[in-house]
Amino acid sequence: MSGYPVAARDLTVRFGATTALDGATFDLPAGGLHGLLGRNGSGKTTLLSTLAGLRTPSSGSVLVDGVDPFENARVMGGTGLVRESGDLLSDASVRSNLRLLGDIRSTWHADRADELVDLFRLDRRKAVSALSRGQRSALGAVVGLASRAPLTILDEVYLGMDAPTRQLFYDLLLADVIEHPRTVILSSHLIGEIEHLLERVVILHAGRVLLSDEVDALRAKGVTLTGAASAVAAAVDGLTVVATRDLGATRQVTVFDDLDDARLARARSAGVDLGAVPLQDLFIHLTGEESR
Numbered sequence: 230m231s232g233y234p235v236a237a238r239d240l241t242v243r244f245g246a247t248t249a250l251d252g253a254t255f256d257l258p259a260g261g262l263h264g265l266l267g268r269n270g271s272g273k274t275t276l277l278s279t280l281a282g283l284r285t286p287s288s289g290s291v292l293v294d295g296v297d298p299f300e301n302a303r304v305m306g307g308t309g310l311v312r313e314s315g316d317l318l319s320d321a322s323v324r325s326n327l328r329l330l331g332d333i334r335s336t337w338h339a340d341r342a343d344e345l346v347d348l349f350r351l352d353r354r355k356a357v358s359a360l361s362r363g364q365r366s367a368l369g370a371v372v373g374l375a376s377r378a379p380l381t382i383l384d385e386v387y388l389g390m391d392a393p394t395r396q397l398f399y400d401l402l403l404a405d406v407i408e409h410p411r412t413v414i415l416s417s418h419l420i421g422e423i424e425h426l427l428e429r430v431v432i433l434h435a436g437r438v439l440l441s442d443e444v445d446a447l448r449a450k451g452v453t454l455t456g457a458a459s460a461v462a463a464a465v466d467g468l469t470v471v472a473t474r475d476l477g478a479t480r481q482v483t484v485f486d487d488l489d490d491a492r493l494a495r496a497r498s499a500g501v502d503l504g505a506v507p508l509q510d511l512f513i514h515l516t517g518e519e520s521r
């Protein structure tokens with residue numbers, strides 16, 4: 230099993246007067262770690278719930294492994310959605326929750342769940358409601374990893390973890406997906422830490438898909454050009470500029486566009502310094518207030 234492919238076509242989801250998703254279209258191939266990025270309220274959770282078959286579109290469609298997931302027992306059984314809010318029985322112990330998941334999830338790996346509980350140092354006897362926020366997040370990670378679902382969706386599950394625990398989670402996730410290929414979607418508004426894990430990203434903004442591309446392709450499009458204002462202006466002429474900063478006579482411009490080597494070589498020979506743009510910065514520029 231290499232995981233389910235996912236597609237959305239003109240997907241719109243409304244809640245009364247609020248349009249949470251507004252004509253979203255994208256594809257994620259089977260297998261690999263993909264990121265769903267967007268600011269607060271951009272529609273991430275709504276999209277993930279729709280992919281998990283928990284919600285029907287107002288219009289448009291989603292396809293998971295080629296079919297509409299809503300009320301589809303096969304696809305819903307192969308989809309593991311882990312939300313930060315937790316879908317666990319809060320009064321039951323960690324041990325009872327994991328046992329219950331083992332009973333209901335056909336892809337559950339009990340031995341792996343056991344190992345992960347030890348790695349994250351969780352107390353099996355504690356009720357979920359008695360765990361700290363970070364421990365609850367770690368339990369969510371255990372559930373997401375041990376489910377080994379062909380479509381594993383982790384909705385901001387790691388936000389409550391401290392930095393060393395998040396690092397442990399990223400390492401475990403990457404190793405696990407390589408060893409047991411499946412499709413994993415991580416949603417977040419913190420990109421810096423996860424961008425090196427991701428193959429593709431979908432960026433949502435106000436319910437619309439702002440971008441859907443391979444991470445490497447996005448990185449190649451984002452460049453900062455720093456130098457004399459006139460030389461920088463000439464170098465970026467006709468390109469999509471997402472940010473400009475003037476520091477005295479020096480200008481720094483961030484572009485997001487298809488950049489050809491000849492243009493970059495000309496810029497360099499005109500004394501312009503070229504730099505990479507971290508995905509987090511591109512995300513901030515692309516989804517900043519000025520682009521709303």
Ligand SMILES: Nc1ncnc2c1ncn2[C@@H]1O[C@H](COP(=O)(O)OP(=O)(O)OP(=O)(O)O)[C@@H](O)[C@H]1O
Pocket residue numbers: 244247248249267268269270271272273274275276418
């Ligand atoms: N059940 C609901 N009823 C009414 N409005 C809703 C409901 N669920 C979501 N919304 C609205 O839809 C929009 C998208 O919300 P959603 O939770 O999908 O965003 P999100 O990107 O996951 O946000 P965050 O990063 O803050 O978790 C928001 O404006 C939200 O208020």
